[in-house]
Amino acid sequence: MKTDLDGHFLYISPSCEQILGYKPEELITQNKFSYVHYHDKKRAIKNLNDVISKGENGRATFRMKKKDGIYIWVETLFKPVRDPDSDDIIEVISVIRDITERKISEDEVRKREETYRNLVENSPDAVILASGNEIMFINDTGVHLLGACTKEAILQKSLMDIIHPDFHDIASKRINMGKDSQEFVEYKLIRLDGSEVDVEMKGITTIYQNHPVKHIIIRDITERKKTQELLLNSEKLSVAGQLAAGIAHEVRNPLTAIKGFLQLMQSELNTHTTYFDIIESEMNRIELILTELLVLSKPQDLKFEMKDIAVIIEHVKALIDTNAIMKNIVINTYYECENLMIRCDENQLKQVFINLLKNSIEAMPDGGKITIEVINHGKDKVKILFKDTGSGIPKELLKKIGQPFFTTKENGTGLGIMVSKQIIENHHGTMHIWSDPHGTIIEIILPVK
Structure with missing residues (x-):
């Protein structure tokens, strides 16, 4: 078809009837844009004006109304025609073809992708789409699991970057195997801050951006x-x-x-x-x-009485000081508050404190320092910290401390820490242990009054 610069038909080829259902004489002098869907009209006019202003060929897709009233999608190729004398553009030749089926297919694919993306984005599990070792996509749950602030921080990495080295062999085999996982497999991942997280993973093949990828489901099993x-x-x-x-x-x-x-x-x-x-x-x-x-x-008969926690600690310190001095160890105390009364069984708390101080002394054969801090913890709790400057507890052993009969001492029973924890729990308190090569910190939190 040929139109003037305003879009009026000047010539229509007979084949137009097969596409739009109109005979050429029915369209002559009519304006092309009166047959364009109203949602597409502004864009279609702009496309024509761009061809005229730039003097270059153009391409556009929009909907046109057929004689039976049905709209179809067409792809239009524009070519400007110049006056041989003035070189001004005087007409535009357009070639159209029906692409309705293609557009319907594209829309269906797009809707499926949107549905798939919404399912993945809102999944309670972390999801990664990967092509081989390359991460193509990660949902918000995955970003949070790996401790990242943005998706881009993860997309810059490879799968092997986030998988713990101990699991590289099994991960490589599964990537190269090509088959879908039938069940979840346990892995250890490395978060961006270097910490580790226990997960289970399963990969199934899917299509993403017209390419086959692995849809990897990742579940955090730390709490489990x-x-x-x-x-x-x-x-x-x-x-x-x-x-x-x-x-x-x-x-x-x-x-x-x-x-x-x-x-x-x-x-x-x-x-x-x-x-x-x-x-x-x-x-x-x-x-x-x-x-x-x-x-x-069996639970012991506890004799709860109101006692000053500082007095209890000082009594224990007096008992241990001689042994500590002989081993070149200094025990310092710091009290944020005085006359802090707690309801407790004094003898059992002394048993705990003596056990912890003896452990600290044994951890420093070449001497060192032990600090006991008593500080307020909220409105109704007190925090007691036992800090030593020993060589610390190896990470692989730290999580076993407190298990029945586990000990690192030659003559230990493996019951001391476990009994201490039970005593603290009987006092409605908590006990936690942190350790590194510079020493160990034991935190005890007890209710006040």
């Missing part, structure tokens, strides 16, 4: 693993308690008899008193272990 670990420790603790009760009673009975006969022998024999002292000392140590075992086996 913590729960499993707590359940496991709970089971261990239950078994430990049952075992402890049996051992304690079985050993305590003959121990009582031995102590009785030892006292009789001491009263009758005055020789080898050193041997008697050693035997008695060792039996007292056995009794101490039995007492710890019994704490595990």
